[in-house]
Amino acid sequence: xxxxxxxxxxxGSWAKQLPKQxxxxxxxxxxxxxxxxxxxPNSWGSGPQNTPKTFEFHQPTKQVRGVPPVKVIEQxxxxxxxxxxxxxxxxxxxxxxxxxxEADWMFSKLLAELPWSQKTNYRQGDAYEEPRLTCWFGExxxxxxxxxLAANTQWHPSLLTLRGAVEQxxxxxxxxxxxxxxxxxxxxxxxxxxxEASLGHRPTIASLxxxxxxxxxxxxxxxxxxxxxxxYVEQIRVPLSHGTxxxxxxxxxxxxxxxxxxxxxxxxPRINLTFRTMYPExxxxxxxxKLRFTNQS
Numbered sequence: 005x006x007x008x009x010x011x012x013x014x015x016g017s018w019a020k021q022l023p024k025q026x027x028x029x030x031x032x033x034x035x036x037x038x039x040x041x042x043x044x045p046n047s048w049g050s051g052p053q054n055t056p057k058t059f060e061f062h063q064p065t066k067q068v069r070g071v072p073p074v075k076v077i078e079q080x081x082x083x084x085x086x087x088x089x090x091x092x093x094x095x096x097x098x099x100x101x102x103x104x105x106e107a108d109w110m111f112s113k114l115l116a117e118l119p120w121s122q123k124t125n126y127r128q129g130d131a132y133e134e135p136r137l138t139c140w141f142g143e144x145x146x147x148x149x150x151x152x153l154a155a156n157t158q159w160h161p162s163l164l165t166l167r168g169a170v171e172q173x174x175x176x177x178x179x180x181x182x183x184x185x186x187x188x189x190x191x192x193x194x195x196x197x198x199x200e201a202s203l204g205h206r207p208t209i210a211s212l213x214x215x216x217x218x219x220x221x222x223x224x225x226x227x228x229x230x231x232x233x234x235x236y237v238e239q240i241r242v243p244l245s246h247g248t249x250x251x252x253x254x255x256x257x258x259x260x261x262x263x264x265x266x267x268x269x270x271x272x273p274r275i276n277l278t279f280r281t282m283y284p285e286x287x288x289x290x291x292x293x294k295l296r297f298t299n300q301s
Contacts, residue, residue: 074239085240086224090255091206095222095242098173101212102166102247111214111246113162114275120185125149135266136191142180144282147292148200153182163277166212170279174251176208178279186218186264189271193264195223199257199294204283208253213244215274220244221263244276 077083077097086093102110120137126149140146140153141163147153159167163181171177184193198209211220224237244250252262264276285291 069236071236072238074241077240077242084254085222086238086255086259088255088259090258092254093256093259094252094254095240095256096174096249096251096253097242098249098251099245100247101169101173101249102214104247107214107247110162110166111275114160114183114214115185115273118160118183118185120183123151123153125151134193136193137185137187139183140181141183142282144180144202144284145291146180146182146200146202146282150292152291166277167279170210170212170249173249174208174210176210176251176253176281178210178281180280180282182278182280184276184278186215186271186274186276188273189267189269192266195221195261195263197225197257197261197294198252198278198280200292201289201294202282202285202291203257203280206253206255207257207280208251209257210279211244211250211252212277212279213248213250213274214246214277216272217243217245218264218267218271218274220250221265223261223263225259225261 077095078099080097080099083095083097084092085095119139121139122136123134123138124131125134126132138153139156141156141159143155143157145152145155159181163183167178167181186192198207203209220242222240222242223234224239226233226237230236242250
């Protein structure tokens with residue numbers, strides 16, 4: 005075989021590798037220092053070892069806060085949910101205030117005959133449609149979220165009947181009514197307080213529910229040092245079923261907020277009638293402004 009061909013065979017991919025030469029016993033490759041092949045127990049190598057420090061527990065300097073569990077109110081009666089500088093905040097719950105058959109008839113009639121429409125509100129200059137339908141009854145207009153519901157003295161006869169029954173049960177007189185229609189579980193109302201100046205100081209609001217059950221959420225206003233953080237405030241849920249009357253009074257609108265949240269499962273329509281007392285706007289006062297900003301002196 006020629007030298008040229010033999011070199012080609014050796015350089016080709018099929019050339020066999022040369023056998024490795026056995027390393028002499030005790031030899032050190034590449035002049036590397038000899039290592040201890042039998043290290044002492046609990047040693048990671050030669051040289052002095054640092055003894056690990058014992059773990060020391062230090063009490064946290066900042067107290068760990070837990071989110072309070074959400075309470076549920078379902079029992080009929082008067083529930084004083086807080087006592088504070090503003091006064092006592094009360095919820096009065098009356099399930100079955102309207103008997104089922106009467107509630108069924110009333111719900112169908114109001115759903116078909118009230119002048120429902122979708123209100124346009126404004127937030128930071130941007131317009132948005134309320135995720136529910138409303139109508140208003142009263143001798144005075146009602147302004148909230150920077151838009152106004154015009155006065156409407158044409159009360160539906162069924163609403164006058166209901167107003168009389170609610171006034172007798174609550175011991176309060178009402179001259180106005182905001183009606184809300186939640187068409188399904190996607191309709192809602194966000195966190196808010198009914199504390200506009202036109203509602204007066206510490207207003208009483210009576211809420212009558214007809215139709216499918218929805219959860220009425222209530223949360224405590226955080227103290228000033230929390231800077232508007234609602235993470236650790238008390239929260240309450242009140243399931244409002246067909247024919248239930250809920251009355252909010254005392255310091256509820258000063259110290260608490262409420263909502264009806266969206267629900268992402270099947271919900272039928274619900275009508276909510278909120279009876280209230282309206283007053284003329286204070287002179288020089290912009291309609292819809294919160295009461296707490298007008299009482300500062």
